[in-house]
Amino acid sequence: MVQQSQPGAARERVLAVALDLFARHGVNGTSLQMIADEIGVTKAAVYHQFHTKDEIVRAVAAPAFERLYRITEEAERKRRRSERAETILAGIVDLVVDNRRLSAVLQTDPAVTHIVRARPEMQDLERRITTLLAGPDPDDDLLLGTVMVSGGLMNVATDPRLAGFDDERLRRHLLSVARRLIRLRPPPAPKEEPQVT
Amino acid sequence: MVQQSQPGAARERVLAVALDLFARHGVNGTSLQMIADEIGVTKAAVYHQFHTKDEIVRAVAAPAFERLYRITEEAERKRRRSERAETILAGIVDLVVDNRRLSAVLQTDPAVTHIVRARPEMQDLERRITTLLAGPDPDDDLLLGTVMVSGGLMNVATDPRLAGFDDERLRRHLLSVARRLIRLRPPPAPKEEPQVT
DNA sequence: GTCTATATATGGATAGAC
DNA sequence: GTCTATCCATATATAGAC
Numbered sequence: 338m339v340q341q342s343q344p345g346a347a348r349e350r351v352l353a354v355a356l357d358l359f360a361r362h363g364v365n366g367t368s369l370q371m372i373a374d375e376i377g378v379t380k381a382a383v384y385h386q387f388h389t390k391d392e393i394v395r396a397v398a399a400p401a402f403e404r405l406y407r408i409t410e411e412a413e414r415k416r417r418r419s420e421r422a423e424t425i426l427a428g429i430v431d432l433v434v435d436n437r438r439l440s441a442v443l444q445t446d447p448a449v450t451h452i453v454r455a456r457p458e459m460q461d462l463e464r465r466i467t468t469l470l471a472g473p474d475p476d477d478d479l480l481l482g483t484v485m486v487s488g489g490l491m492n493v494a495t496d497p498r499l500a501g502f503d504d505e506r507l508r509r510h511l512l513s514v515a516r517r518l519i520r521l522r523p524p525p526a527p528k529e530e531p532q533v534t
Numbered sequence: 535m536v537q538q539s540q541p542g543a544a545r546e547r548v549l550a551v552a553l554d555l556f557a558r559h560g561v562n563g564t565s566l567q568m569i570a571d572e573i574g575v576t577k578a579a580v581y582h583q584f585h586t587k588d589e590i591v592r593a594v595a596a597p598a599f600e601r602l603y604r605i606t607e608e609a610e611r612k613r614r615r616s617e618r619a620e621t622i623l624a625g626i627v628d629l630v631v632d633n634r635r636l637s638a639v640l641q642t643d644p645a646v647t648h649i650v651r652a653r654p655e656m657q658d659l660e661r662r663i664t665t666l667l668a669g670p671d672p673d674d675d676l677l678l679g680t681v682m683v684s685g686g687l688m689n690v691a692t693d694p695r696l697a698g699f700d701d702e703r704l705r706r707h708l709l710s711v712a713r714r715l716i717r718l719r720p721p722p723a724p725k726e727e728p729q730v731t
Numbered sequence: 732g733t734c735t736a737t738a739t740a741t742g743g744a745t746a747g748a749c
Numbered sequence: 750g751t752c753t754a755t756c757c758a759t760a761t762a763t764a765g766a767c
């Protein structure tokens with residue numbers, strides 16, 4: 338086994354292995370022993386990096402949620418509703434495509450829900466994203482499309498039937514399908530005047 | 535505590551409580567102790583009904599999968615592709631609406647995936663459903679829409695943002711959104727006017 | 732940073748009384 | 750059908766040596 342001597346390398350190794358195991362077995366189905374075994378160290382070595390299991394879960398999830406937060410802030414600065422929706426949608430699709438395995442874990446794992454998403458600022462973030470996607474007063478179909486986008490995109494990314502899609506192909510079709518779900522017209526090409534909805 | 539004296543009542547009580555806990559904490563996050571506590575009996579009493587935890591999981595999931603199997607068989611007997619897709623889609627939507635909480639567990643819980651969905655006949659069933667929805671040779675957009683339907687419907691059913699939808703309202707909009715995703719025209723309804731996408 | 736060893740709690744599961 | 754009591758494995762977590 339090659340020794341990792343860069344600073345923080347051991348920490349990153351734990352996070353990478355943890356993510357892989359979380360995606361396969363769920364957070365509650367993954368023990369610290371499994372993580373340690375996969376790396377080839379003991380549990381105590383893992384505990385040297387993270388003092389609790391929750392800490393590992395938060396560290397695995399943190400980068401994605403921080404990115405989601407930044408995308409949300411950016412989208413909220415746009416003036417028109419279509420711009421806001423397009424920005425948050427494209428941002429989420431990019432995020433999902435860049436973190437295919439992570440997405441499903443963050444979206445559906447009950448442990449993640451309890452540890453990360455239950456926090457008030459997370460619930461607030463999810464509410465803001467819903468508003469960005471659906472606008473302030475959506476009808477039933479639009480609301481349901483929005484729910485399916487915010488929940489379904491993550492599932493789709495990990496589905497084995499789409500394993501053969503490379504990132505660019507997955508991104509393009511995810512965007513296309515998601516836009517239809519929230520009745521969003523594709524944005525105008527650069528250098529053109531925006532069209533009125 | 536009222537004694538349940540009907541035959542099979544204790545068994546049904548375990549299944550109902552287990553489903554509720556599975557939906558909230560996931561299968562791996564639910565211990566037999568939690569199930570027993572929720573009912574107000576001891577672990578041993580639960581073990582009298584089910585000899586292993588896997589057995590409980592299978593018993594919780596079984597009715598939904600049997601119903602899914604019957605719907606699939608029925609859909610495959612239809613002659614036209616649109617009829618097959620409409621039958622399986624409407625059947626799945628009904629199934630999801632009738633079992634809102636169960637759906638997400640069955641679809642996304644890693645323990646369920648390992649215990650139930652990993653079985654060859656289950657994988658075969660899921661493959662047949664994909665073919666029913668998408669046809670034999672789907673393009674990228676249709677395949678992705680199909681994946682989103684088969685994965686996303688279940689998520690949608692449990693989303694708190696749709697908690698206020700009654701069954702009929704949820705069913706109607708799920709069908710509408712799902713049909714758009716797989717580019718399926720609504721069937722000629724007896725008293726409803728067909729919608730144009 | 733990693734190890735051995737251990738503390739403590741809880742998990743699934745069984746035996747046998749009532 | 751339900752109980753108490755118990756077995757054994759594994760879980761998270763900590764202490765202290767190297």
